[in-house]
Every structure is written in structure tokens, then in C-alpha cells.
Amino acid sequence: MLRYLIRRLLWAVLLFVAVTIVTYIIFYAIPADPARLACGQRATPECIKRAAHYLGTDRPLYFQYYKFFGRLMPFSFRGGPHLKEPRLGRSFTNRQSVNSVVAHAAPVTASLVFGGAVFWMLIALPVGILSALRPRSLLDRIAMVFVLVGISAHPVWIGLLFAYFFGFKAGLFPITGYSDFFAHSGDTSAGPVQWAYHLVLPWATFAILFAALYVRMIRANVMETLNEDYVRTARAKGAPEWLVMRSHVLRNALLPVVTMLGMDIGIALGGAIFTESVYGLPGLGKTAITAIDSFDLPTTQGVVVFATLVIIVFNLIIDLLYAVIDPRIRLS
Amino acid sequence: MALLEVNDLKTYFRTDDGVVRAVDGVSFSVDKGQTLGIVGESGSGKSVTCLTIMGLNSKRSAISSGSALWKGEDLLTANPRRLREIRGSEIAMIFQDPMTSLNPVHKIGDQLSEAMRLHEDVSRKQARARAVELLKAVGIPRPDRRLDDYPHQFSGGMRQRVMIAMSLINNPDLLIADEPTTALDVTTQAQILTLIERLQEEFGSAVIMITHDLGVVAEIADDVVVMYAAEVAEKGHVEQIFKKPHHPYTWGLMGSLPRLDADVERLVQIQGQPPSMLRPPTGCRFHPRCPYVMPICKEVDPELTAVSDDPGHLQACHLDEETKDREAAKLLAGMMSGQTAS
Amino acid sequence: MAMQEEMRQTALELTGDELLVAQDLKKYFPVTRGIVFQKEVASVKAVDGVSFALHEGETLGVVGESGCGKSTMARCIMKLLEPTGGKITFRGQDITKLSRAEMRPFRREMMMIFQDPYASLNPRKRVGFIVAEALQVHKLGTDAEIKRRVQELLEVVGLNPEHYNRFPHEFSGGQRQRIGVARALAVNPKLIVCDEPVSALDVSVQAQILNLLKDLQRDFNLTYIFIAHDLNVVRHISDRVMVMYLGQVVETADRNSLYQEPKHPYTGALLSAVPVPDPTVGRGRKRIVLEGDVPSPMNPPSACRFHPRCPRFVEGRCDVEEPALINRGGPASHTAKCHFPLERWPLTEAEMRTAGTAGTTETAA
Structure with missing residues (x-):
């Protein structure tokens, strides 16, 4: 088990280095100079040169990456080994600390993704299980139509549709903006209620694709497990149907769902970009798009680093969790 | 009165291609402590016959008629609650594939005690003690230490022993064994058959042995039913059938x-x-x-x-x-x- | 005494006209462990020193329980797996070290039939194509000739030649196994390795395939290696039988000699475990029930x-000194790997348990 964990961690580090290097190389390959952009319309060669020096883009690529990596490490050997705060650098465009940019955007995206995940599981679990228990029933057929629509429709289109009907026409929910979960004193525009109110439409938009995928997966898993020999054994023992379902069917059928959920959080982070754009949420996706548009390498890299870390950590947690709930993994 | 009396049992399955007549008018009876062998090739309806008796066919697609009188009570018309009481307690069943018949995510001990606690009001501790006793009876070495193991930590032969232990935990009057040795090697088969014979003597249960192997039937059955294409082709005492x-x-x-x-x-x-x-x-x-x-x-x-x-x-x-x-x-x-x- | 045994443990006595000879064949699968770099920490000795010789037109039956290495051995002989050690000679030529390309001419002469008639046929290809594939690979004839040959083959194995264009799923299990046989026969091989060819089939269909294999052997002078776990089936089809346990041959003999006078206690246990379809015979005799399971081939017991x-385990002997596979009484070709071979057959349970009584090698040697 420990051996397995160490191997996973080593792979995670390797993956992390590879992802950041690739981002650097892509930026290097793009024929745009952040220093020229920094100097505006009437850039003089001196201004560009000064800006390049200031931003550090006049140094070779490997050196830039080395500096970036050094800043990122939570420890340093300069002046004796000591711990320090890992830093993502400063934005090319407005010199803001990327740490604080990410720190502001991350809660928004986290709210969207995790709230969305809860939303889609709330839909997918009951619908998937019920349609597996009653195949070809009316509910099952409706669920299958939902799956088809959910998988085929693009989140931007769904988002615009929701914003138009539920937001603009019906006026039930706000169609733009974000509200903090934690209210500062005297601020009535924030707080959990406002937060959830602002996020209802983004959550629904975001959750539809995944809900569809999960309904299909849960339905298939449950149907497969219902045919397992050990389920028949449980019935042959005289177990009542609810116990058969809980202890023998669902326990086994939902095991792979846990893994899928871990892997899909990564995909979901990518998908969040669309939803954030439609509803104007200041999350990581929107930050990354703005940064890419202005060739702001540190900010882009900061979002990439952060997202990669989150995904890696999630996969690790899921692997561990899986080992806890599946004895076959734990004990082999 | 026979322990189990099956009369003109029919089970049809609705499928997309039409109605499959899996069992089509089968009658036989089993007396207390007796061993009945049901022989036939795959698709002859021998397994479905027993699943029907146990009420384990899918309710969505199976239609059954006839009767299966268990101590005079018809199992086909019994309500689900009564059927659950009988299953696992009065009639127990073991299946062909020991590798897939145990739930991979539950400990052996829990699966055994579940079988007991479903039918008897006993404490967790009592159920575990009984589980150890049964595992010992079926020849699992150091049974007290194996209770907390999972099925994948046992070999195929050992898993079939666990299945047998589980089926006998409530002292059933009838044990239905559906090809219990088909998936096992010949020396393991010998172990399991010897075990079933010995336990039958010890517990006095009647056994229905479903198999495609005439050799197995000849060795352990008293009466034999030969099935072909969902019907009984021939039945009688084992000597009559073989001689x-x-x-x-x-x-x-x-x-x-x-x-x-x-x-x-x-x-x-x-x-x-x-x-x-x-x-x-x-x-x-x-x-x-x-x-x-x-x-x-x-x-x-x-x-x-x-x-x-x-x-x-x-x-x-x-x-x-x-x-x-x-x-x-x-x-x-x-x-x-x-x-x-x- | 040990010296004598060693001296009698000669390599195979070869006459030079064998079709296939395997000498000290070994196949080890490495078990690796490591965080970044995988190092070999152990090996599964799936096949560990198997030797035999096979003449043209003969059938060698190989029996043993799952995990005894019989299928791995077959795959090594077919060169589907690279043997770890030993030598395979086919028609006098050493084929152990041949490359894929060098093996090609030999592939025509040795074919294989598999256990699962459902999994071993490509479901997306028509039967005609499946049977013709080897002919096309070896470029044996024009398209028209190949088609004629395929229809002929289908007829030989008892299928309707008109069914040339059907897919495997349109056939039953027994018919699919016939397709497998036709495929193996297509290039006129000398040797066919049958790996559990009837164990997935119903009894009545099994008899059809066994009869077919026997007829084909007679008509085309085929040589078979027939691997099965069913002792009845092996007895029916084989001339010689080899019993394997944990990667090694424990006994080999002519069919009648092996089934009538088994020498190795394992063979005895196997034979007594087979249910006899006769209530009077079956109930009178006692099964010799072996304790426990087959040990792991990764860490096989000593000696x-x-x-x-x-x-009949004798402490200080059986766990210390490995017995040789030599003649232990009976016909010269009957060899067993046991210090205390069975004196006669059948034995009572008490006789089974007392080793070293009169008639064993102890006194004979």
C-alpha cells in the first residue's frame, strides 16, 4: 500500500513538471512579445528592452523556467535551507501577484464545480438507479431522452437558453455575477443564500452534461450488478429486497462511480470555462481566458499550475478512497 | 408426505425473440434426507426448475405455473415474505461458480452471519461463533482467523466450502446444489462431493444435485431425473436409470x-x-x-x-x-x- | 541408492524418427517489484523441466489440474511463448531459438485448437475467411482453389459447405469447435495441439468432436498433443499419457499401463476422484481425497x-530428495517421479497411506 502510494506521488510530480514545461513551450512558440504589448501602441526599442528586462523575458527560456520553478518550491537553499511561501510570480499585464489572482478566482470555480458535482449526483443517482430497476418503463425512457439531450447539447447553448428563459423571461434567477459565500460585516449582498441564488443557473447548466453521463453509467452499473451471482446468493439467503439493494447491489455498483467522479473533476474544471463565460463568473476559467488573450504567461501558468495540482491531489484522494472501500485493491 | 413435491411445473420467459419455454411440465418429489439428481445438458431447464422453486427468477420476464409443494405449502403462490422466510432457512442453495457467488466487498464472516441473522434473532457474536463452527465443519483450516478475510483471499475450492457452510448455517431441510463442482478441478470435486455426503449424514438434509455429469449422479443420488429440452425424459431410482x-x-x-x-x-x-x-x-x-x-x-x-x-x-x-x-x-x-x- | 537412481535417469532415448521432441523445457514468468525500476524478485515456474518425445500418428495426452502448466507447455511448443530453457526439436530440427520469420515454414505443420469455441473465432469474420486465413497467409493456391478447399474442409468436419458465408455467432458451440478444427486442418499440418478442445461442450456434443478428431487422425495420419483436465476424455483419445503437477511431469506411460497400474500417488488420487457413471461400481469404491489446494508455483515445495x-509422504525422504522420473516397475516406458510408487491398483486407503512396503523401489533397487 505504501509502495503504491509512493509510486503514485512520484508520478504526480513527473506529471506536474511535464505540464508546466509544456505551457512554457507553447508560450515561447507563440509569435507575440509580452514586452512589446506592455509598452503599448508606441513602443520604442528602449521601452521594449526595458520592459523585457523588467518582466524577465530577455533571459533564455530554460532560465525563465528555472526561476519559475524556484519561486514555486516551498523551500529554498539560498542563505541556508529554509521554508518559504511558494509564489507563482507577477502578472505581465498589471503586476498583480498571481497568488492573489488565483486565490480570488479559485473559490468561484470551486463553488461552481463542487456545487455542480453535488447537483449532478443528486440527479444522476436516483434517476440512474430507478431506471436500472425498471428498464423500459416510462421513467427509463424519459431518462434516456434526457441522457441523449444532455450529451449532445453544448453547455454554452444550454447556458444561454437557461439565462434567457429562467433569468431574463421568468426573472427567477440572476443571469450574471457572483456573490461570496462568507459575508463581510454589514454586507447584505453576500452570504450563503445570495451565493446559492447566484449560482443556481450556472450549476444547472454545468451539471446537465455530467448528469447525463452519470445517469447512463449508474444505470449500466446497477443493471450489471443486479445480474451478479452474489446478488442471487443474497436473495437465496432470504435477504429482503432493500437489503439486497443496499448491501449487495449499490455497494458494488457505485464503486466505479467513485473513481469516475475523481477523474471527472479534472474534466469538469475544463468545462467550467464555458459556464463561467456565459454567466460572467470571475473564476479560474475566465481568468485563464483573459490571461491568454493578453499573453500574460505568469497568470496563465498560475492557473495551469493550480488546476494541475488540484487534479493530481484529487486523483490521489480517489485512489486512496477506492482502496479503502474495495478490499480487493487494499489487500493485493 | 414428501418434503418437496413438484407438479407439472412450467416456467416461460418472455424475450425479444419470443417466449422461451425453459421448463415445460416437470414433476418430481424429494423425501426427507434423500438425494435427487437432476441430469441434463445446458439449456435443458434443470437450473431454471430449481430457481423457480426458490422464487429466484426475474419477476419481470418469467411466468410460472404448476405447483411446488414444500411440506404441503405451495411455493409458487406463497407471498414474498413467506418465501423469504423459507429461503436460506428451510431451503438453501449453492451455485456453480464459487468465484462469483460471494460478494467481493464483504468479509466472509459477515456474509455467513448475515445468512443466520436474517432468520434467527441472534447476537452478532453468536452468529460469528456459529460461522466458525460451520467453517470448521466444511474443513477450512483455522476458521476463527479467516472470518475477517475477503472472498478473493480464498481459492475456488475453499470458496465453494464457504458457500456450503453458508447454506448449512440454518440447518436447512433441503439443499439445492446447482452444478457445485463443475467449475472445480477433479481432486477438489472429490473433496466437495465427499463433504456434501458427510454433511448430509450429519445434518440430515435432503439434497437436489443438479449436474451434467452422469458420474456425479451415479455416485451420490438416490433418485434421478433426466431432463431434455425442458421436459423429463426419464426418472427413477439410480439403479433403474443406470442398469x-x-x-x-x-x-x-x-x-x-x-x-x-x-x-x-x-x-x-x-x-x-x-x-x-x-x-x-x-x-x-x-x-x-x-x-x-x-x-x-x-x-x-x-x-x-x-x-x-x-x-x-x-x-x-x-x-x-x-x-x-x-x-x-x-x-x-x-x-x-x-x-x-x- | 541415490546414485543408482541418478544413473537410471537418462535423457530421452531417441531413435531419430520422432516428430517432436521436448527436452527439459522450462518457462518461468518473472515476478517484478519496485517503485520506479522493476526488478525481478521471484519467478513463477509454470513449466519446469518437461521432456517427451512424440512419434508421427501418435496422440500424447496431457492431464493435470488447473495451474499445472499444461497450457503454458503447449504454448511453448507452438512457440507462442518463448521457452526460458530447454530444447524443442521438430522433425529433427531445433526450433527453440528460431525467429518469427524462421518459424514461418514450421507454422504450417503445427496448428492449435483452443478451448473456448466462442472466444477463439473472430466474430466479425465470415467462417470461410477464418478457415481460409492460414491458406492465404501461406499463399497456398488461387482464390478459387482456396474457396474449393475451404468448402471441402467444412464438409470434412461435418459442416454444411454452403455455410461458407456465415458468421461464427450463427453456429452452436459444437459447430464452432468444428470450425476451429477445420481452421487447424486447412494447411495439412502434421501436428495439432488441442488445448482443452471439448471441456466447454455438452456431453453429447463432446462425443461428436472426440469422434471427429479420431476419424481425422486415421484419415490424415495426424499427430495430437491433447491437453485436458478430464481423465476420461484423455484416456479415450490418447496412446500415451503424461500427468503434470506444478510444472513437472510426475508420471508418463502408455494409456493402458497408466490407467490400470498408476505408479504415482497423485495419478492414483486423480483416478480415484473421477466419478464413475455406474452406481454399483461408483459407490463401492473409496475416493482418495487429497488435502488442501495446489501450492503456488511461485514457491513450490522442496524436493x-x-x-x-x-x-504416502515419508518425512526425511520426500521433502529432502527429489525423486527421478524413471521406471518404477511395469513396462519400460512407464516412468514415475516418486520414491514410494503404488504397488498395485486399486489400493485400499490404508495401503495408500503405508509407503515403503514390499514392492517399492526401496527393496527393488
């Missing part, structure tokens, strides 16, 4: 079996394939493969009738008794003549 | 690998 087989299908089964104690250059083979139960043959279902087929066989399905001078021996074939006596004697003589001196 | 389960 005086009365149905061409039984002859075919016996002749097609290579044996350790007899030498034959060519095996008797039954031509063709078992029929599809979507569209079973008219008349006698065996007629397309039968070497003795007569015009009447294609039209009239033979009734299961008693063999004269052989009480308790029933068969379903139009052939006259004289021919049958002659052919059966020829078959047995053929196997005898090839029998090697030992 | 005689059967000793932990053997009813």
Missing part, C-alpha cells in the same frame, strides 16, 4: 461418455444439437436427434408413463418395451464387453 | 513437489 435405461436420450448420454473403466473405439454420439426452446420440435422433443424415430414421434408428445415390471421407473418414449429392453441390453453389453479387467 | 499433499 435399465429406458429412453434413447439416456442411452445417448451414457454412450457418449468416455469412461475410465471401459474401452470403446468410437463413442456413441447423439446427432445434432439440443433444440432452441423458442421453437421446440413438435411431438417428442428428442425426435430430430433420435436414431429410433418413428412417424408417431413427430406428431405426439409421449406422456411420462410407468415402465411395466419396474415400479417407480417412469419414461417418456413411444418405442415399444421389447425394442427398448433389447437396445438397453445391447448398450450395456457393449460397455461391458469393452470393460477392461482390473 | 518432491507433491509431498505436502501426498498420502
Whole structure:
């Protein structure tokens, strides 16, 4: 088990280095100079040169990456080994600390993704299980139509549709903006209620694709497990149907769902970009798009680093969790 | 009164292609402490017969008729609650594949005690003690230490022992064993058969042994039912079936079996394939493969009738008794003549 | 005494006209462990020193329980797996080290039939194509000739030649196994390795396939290696039989000799475990029930690998000194790997348990 964990961690580090290097190389390959952009319309060669020096883009690529990596490490050997705060650098465009940019955007995206995940599981679990228990029933057929629509429709289109009907026409929910979960004193525009109110439409938009995928997966898993020999054994023992379902069917059928959920959080982070754009949420996706548009390498890299870390950590947690709930993994 | 009396049992399955007649009018009975062997090839309906008795067929697609009287009470019409009471407590079942019949995510001890606690109001501790006792009875070494192991930590033979322990935990009156040794190696099969025989003596349970292996039936059954295409072809005491087989299908089964104690250059083979139960043959279902087929066989399905001078021996074939006596004697003589001196 | 045994443990006596000879064949699968770099920490000795010789037109039966290495051995002979050690000679030529390309001419002469008639046929290809594939690979004839040959083959194995264009799923299990046989026969091989060809089939269909294999052997002078776990089936089809346990041959003999006078206690246990379809015979005799399971081939028991389960185990001998596979009485070609071979057959349980009584090698040697 420990051996397995160490191997996973080593792979995670390797993956992390590879992802950041690739981002650097892509930026290097793009024929745009952040220093020229920094100097505006009437850039003089001196201004560009000064800006390049200031931003550090006049140094070779490997050196830039080395500096970036050094800043990122939570420890340093300069002046004796000591711990320090890992830093993502400063934005090319407005010199803001990327740490604080990410720190502001991350809660928004986290709210969207995790709230969305809860939303889609709330839909997918009951619908998937019920349609597996009653195949070809009316509910099952409706669920299958939902799956088809959910998988085929693009989140931007769904988002615009929701914003138009539920937001603009019906006026039930706000169609733009974000509200903090934690209210500062005297601020009535924030707080959990406002937060959830602002996020209802983004959550629904975001959750539809995944809900569809999960309904299909849960339905298939449950149907497969219902045919397992050990389920028949449980019935042959005289177990009542609810116990058969809980202890023998669902326990086994939902095991792979846990893994899928871990892997899909990564995909979901990518998908969040669309939803954030439609509803104007200041999350990581929107930050990354703005940064890419202005060739702001540190900010882009900061979002990439952060997202990669989150995904890696999630996969690790899921692997561990899986080992806890599946004895076959734990004990082999 | 017989322990279990099955009368004209039918089970049909609705499928996309039509109605499959998996069991089509099967009758037999099992007495206390007796062993009944049900033999047949795959698709003959022997497993479905027992799943129907246990009420384990999918309710969505299976339709059953006839009756299965358990101590006089019809299991087919019993309410689900009563059926659950009987399952696992009065009638227990073990299955073919021990690798997939135990739940991989639960400990062996929990699966065993679940079987007991579903039927008896005992504490967790008492149930575990009983589980250890049973595991010991089926020959699992150091059973107290194995309770917290998971199924994948056991070999196939050991898992089948666990299944047997689980089925016996409530002292059932009847144990239905559905091909319990088919997936196992021959030395493990010997272990399991010896175990079932020994436990049957110890617990006094009746056993229904479903198998395709005539050898297994010959060794442990008292009565034998030979099934072909969802119907009973022949039934009787084991001596009657093996010493005086009365149905061409039984002859075919016996002749097609290579044996350790007899030498034959060519095996008797039954031509063709078992029929599809979507569209079973008219008349006698065996007629397309039968070497003795007569015009009447294609039209009239033979009734299961008693063999004269052989009480308790029933068969379903139009052939006259004289021919049958002659052919059966020829078959047995053929196997005898090839029998090697030992 | 040990010296004598060693001296009698000669390599195979070869006459030079064998079709296939395997000498000390070994196949080890490495077990690796490591965080970044995988290093070999152990090996599964799936096949560990198997030797035999096979003449043209003969059938060698190989029996043993799952995990005894019989299928791995077959795959090594077919060169589907690279043997770890030993030598395979086919028609006098050493084929052990041949490359894929060099093996090609030999592939025509040795074919294989597999256990699962459902999994071993490509479901997306028509039967005609499946049977013709080897002919096309070896470029044996024009398209028209190949088609004629395929229809002929289908007829030979008892299928309707008109069914040339059907897919495997349109056939039953027994018919699919016939297709497998036709495929193996297509290029007129000398040797066919049958790996559990009837164990997935119903009894009545099994008899059809066994009869077919026997007829084909007679008509085309085929040589078979027939692997099965069913002792009845092996007895029916084989001329010689080899019993394997944990990667090694424990006994080999002519069919009648092996089944009538088994020498190795494992063979005895196997034979007594087979249910006899005769209620009077079957109930009268006693099964020799072996204790426990087959040990792991990763860490096989010392000396005689059967000793932990053997009813005649003698401490200080069986767990210390590995017995040789030599003649232990009976016909010269009957060899057994046991210090205390069975004196006669059948034995009572008590006789089974007392080793070293009169008639064993102890006194004979």
C-alpha cells in the first residue's frame, strides 16, 4: 500500500513538471512579445528592452523556467535551507501577484464545480438507479431522452437558453455575477443564500452534461450488478429486497462511480470555462481566458499550475478512497 | 408426505425473440434426507426448475405455473415474505461458480452471519461463533482467523466450502446444489462431493444435485431425473436409470461418455444439437436427434408413463418395451464387453 | 541408492524418427517489484523441466489440474511463448531459438485448437475467411482453389459447405469447435495441439468432436498433443499419457499401463476422484481425497513437489530428495517421479497411506 502510494506521488510530480514545461513551450512558440504589448501602441526599442528586462523575458527560456520553478518550491537553499511561501510570480499585464489572482478566482470555480458535482449526483443517482430497476418503463425512457439531450447539447447553448428563459423571461434567477459565500460585516449582498441564488443557473447548466453521463453509467452499473451471482446468493439467503439493494447491489455498483467522479473533476474544471463565460463568473476559467488573450504567461501558468495540482491531489484522494472501500485493491 | 413435491411445473420467459419455454411440465418429489439428481445438458431447464422453486427468477420476464409443494405449502403462490422466510432457512442453495457467488466487498464472516441473522434473532457474536463452527465443519483450516478475510483471499475450492457452510448455517431441510463442482478441478470435486455426503449424514438434509455429469449422479443420488429440452425424459431410482435405461436420450448420454473403466473405439454420439426452446420440435422433443424415430414421434408428445415390471421407473418414449429392453441390453453389453479387467 | 537412481535417469532415448521432441523445457514468468525500476524478485515456474518425445500418428495426452502448466507447455511448443530453457526439436530440427520469420515454414505443420469455441473465432469474420486465413497467409493456391478447399474442409468436419458465408455467432458451440478444427486442418499440418478442445461442450456434443478428431487422425495420419483436465476424455483419445503437477511431469506411460497400474500417488488420487457413471461400481469404491489446494508455483515445495499433499509422504525422504522420473516397475516406458510408487491398483486407503512396503523401489533397487 505504501509502495503504491509512493509510486503514485512520484508520478504526480513527473506529471506536474511535464505540464508546466509544456505551457512554457507553447508560450515561447507563440509569435507575440509580452514586452512589446506592455509598452503599448508606441513602443520604442528602449521601452521594449526595458520592459523585457523588467518582466524577465530577455533571459533564455530554460532560465525563465528555472526561476519559475524556484519561486514555486516551498523551500529554498539560498542563505541556508529554509521554508518559504511558494509564489507563482507577477502578472505581465498589471503586476498583480498571481497568488492573489488565483486565490480570488479559485473559490468561484470551486463553488461552481463542487456545487455542480453535488447537483449532478443528486440527479444522476436516483434517476440512474430507478431506471436500472425498471428498464423500459416510462421513467427509463424519459431518462434516456434526457441522457441523449444532455450529451449532445453544448453547455454554452444550454447556458444561454437557461439565462434567457429562467433569468431574463421568468426573472427567477440572476443571469450574471457572483456573490461570496462568507459575508463581510454589514454586507447584505453576500452570504450563503445570495451565493446559492447566484449560482443556481450556472450549476444547472454545468451539471446537465455530467448528469447525463452519470445517469447512463449508474444505470449500466446497477443493471450489471443486479445480474451478479452474489446478488442471487443474497436473495437465496432470504435477504429482503432493500437489503439486497443496499448491501449487495449499490455497494458494488457505485464503486466505479467513485473513481469516475475523481477523474471527472479534472474534466469538469475544463468545462467550467464555458459556464463561467456565459454567466460572467470571475473564476479560474475566465481568468485563464483573459490571461491568454493578453499573453500574460505568469497568470496563465498560475492557473495551469493550480488546476494541475488540484487534479493530481484529487486523483490521489480517489485512489486512496477506492482502496479503502474495495478490499480487493487494499489487500493485493 | 414428501418434503418437496413438484407438479407439472412450467416456467416461460418472455424475450425479444419470443417466449422461451425453459421448463415445460416437470414433476418430481424429494423425501426427507434423500438425494435427487437432476441430469441434463445446458439449456435443458434443470437450473431454471430449481430457481423457480426458490422464487429466484426475474419477476419481470418469467411466468410460472404448476405447483411446488414444500411440506404441503405451495411455493409458487406463497407471498414474498413467506418465501423469504423459507429461503436460506428451510431451503438453501449453492451455485456453480464459487468465484462469483460471494460478494467481493464483504468479509466472509459477515456474509455467513448475515445468512443466520436474517432468520434467527441472534447476537452478532453468536452468529460469528456459529460461522466458525460451520467453517470448521466444511474443513477450512483455522476458521476463527479467516472470518475477517475477503472472498478473493480464498481459492475456488475453499470458496465453494464457504458457500456450503453458508447454506448449512440454518440447518436447512433441503439443499439445492446447482452444478457445485463443475467449475472445480477433479481432486477438489472429490473433496466437495465427499463433504456434501458427510454433511448430509450429519445434518440430515435432503439434497437436489443438479449436474451434467452422469458420474456425479451415479455416485451420490438416490433418485434421478433426466431432463431434455425442458421436459423429463426419464426418472427413477439410480439403479433403474443406470442398469435399465429406458429412453434413447439416456442411452445417448451414457454412450457418449468416455469412461475410465471401459474401452470403446468410437463413442456413441447423439446427432445434432439440443433444440432452441423458442421453437421446440413438435411431438417428442428428442425426435430430430433420435436414431429410433418413428412417424408417431413427430406428431405426439409421449406422456411420462410407468415402465411395466419396474415400479417407480417412469419414461417418456413411444418405442415399444421389447425394442427398448433389447437396445438397453445391447448398450450395456457393449460397455461391458469393452470393460477392461482390473 | 541415490546414485543408482541418478544413473537410471537418462535423457530421452531417441531413435531419430520422432516428430517432436521436448527436452527439459522450462518457462518461468518473472515476478517484478519496485517503485520506479522493476526488478525481478521471484519467478513463477509454470513449466519446469518437461521432456517427451512424440512419434508421427501418435496422440500424447496431457492431464493435470488447473495451474499445472499444461497450457503454458503447449504454448511453448507452438512457440507462442518463448521457452526460458530447454530444447524443442521438430522433425529433427531445433526450433527453440528460431525467429518469427524462421518459424514461418514450421507454422504450417503445427496448428492449435483452443478451448473456448466462442472466444477463439473472430466474430466479425465470415467462417470461410477464418478457415481460409492460414491458406492465404501461406499463399497456398488461387482464390478459387482456396474457396474449393475451404468448402471441402467444412464438409470434412461435418459442416454444411454452403455455410461458407456465415458468421461464427450463427453456429452452436459444437459447430464452432468444428470450425476451429477445420481452421487447424486447412494447411495439412502434421501436428495439432488441442488445448482443452471439448471441456466447454455438452456431453453429447463432446462425443461428436472426440469422434471427429479420431476419424481425422486415421484419415490424415495426424499427430495430437491433447491437453485436458478430464481423465476420461484423455484416456479415450490418447496412446500415451503424461500427468503434470506444478510444472513437472510426475508420471508418463502408455494409456493402458497408466490407467490400470498408476505408479504415482497423485495419478492414483486423480483416478480415484473421477466419478464413475455406474452406481454399483461408483459407490463401492473409496475416493482418495487429497488435502488442501495446489501450492503456488511461485514457491513450490522442496524436493518432491507433491509431498505436502501426498498420502504416502515419508518425512526425511520426500521433502529432502527429489525423486527421478524413471521406471518404477511395469513396462519400460512407464516412468514415475516418486520414491514410494503404488504397488498395485486399486489400493485400499490404508495401503495408500503405508509407503515403503514390499514392492517399492526401496527393496527393488
